[in-house]
Amino acid sequence: MHQAVRRWLTGAVVGVSIVSLSGCGTLFHPERKGQMSGDIDPVIAVANGVGLLFFIVPGVIAYAVDFSNGTIYLPGRSSTSIDVHHLDDAMDVASLEKLLSEKAGQPVSLESELVMIEEMSSLDEALAMVRMSGVLDQEKLSAM
Numbered sequence: 791m792h793q794a795v796r797r798w799l800t801g802a803v804v805g806v807s808i809v810s811l812s813g814c815g816t817l818f819h820p821e822r823k824g825q826m827s828g829d830i831d832p833v834i835a836v837a838n839g840v841g842l843l844f845f846i847v848p849g850v851i852a853y854a855v856d857f858s859n860g861t862i863y864l865p866g867r868s869s870t871s872i873d874v875h876h877l878d879d880a881m882d883v884a885s886l887e888k889l890l891s892e893k894a895g896q897p898v899s900l901e902s903e904l905v906m907i908e909e910m911s912s913l914d915e916a917l918a919m920v921r922m923s924g925v926l927d928q929e930k931l932s933a934m
Contacts, residue, residue, distance in 0.1 A: 803844065813855030814838050815862045821914065824921035825860035834862050 814837035815822065838856060842849030856862035877886070883900055890898040900907070910916040 813852045813859065813861065815856035816859050819861050821918045822861040822863065822865060822921075823859050823918070825863045825865070827860075828863035828865075830862055831864045838862070 815834040834856060838849060838852040841852045887898050887900050
């Protein structure tokens with residue numbers, strides 16, 4: 791009986807340590823990566839706080855990971871509209887630049903070596919990639 795309790799307690803401590811060291815928000819909501827600010831998710835904050843109850847270091851690391859990734863914040867409440875355009879294989883770079891320039895309201899050049907074009911399997915994946923890309927980060931930072 792004593793052996794079973796000890797084994798269970800050891801497993802529980804190891805499990806909590808692993809979760810705390812990686813950051814609960816990063817594990818539970820990886821799609822939130824890249825958020826700059828917002829309301830803190832109380833569930834994630836409490837889950838990270840559990841790490842503080844067992845050991846100080848895992849709890850602090852969990853908070854640091856979640857704040858640096860932005861996964862501790864709740865998703866924004868504002869909604870945005872997204873235009874979905876299905877592109878055919880025959881579309882050339884000039885046509886795509888023209889379409890993007892019209893939508894963005896400013897000139898767009900795809901000739902830069904920093905531009906990467908990828909096909910996403912879902913809208914959620916595409917939105918996560920936009921959030922992680924840092925687009926408009928300077929605008930967000932100046933508003934803070």
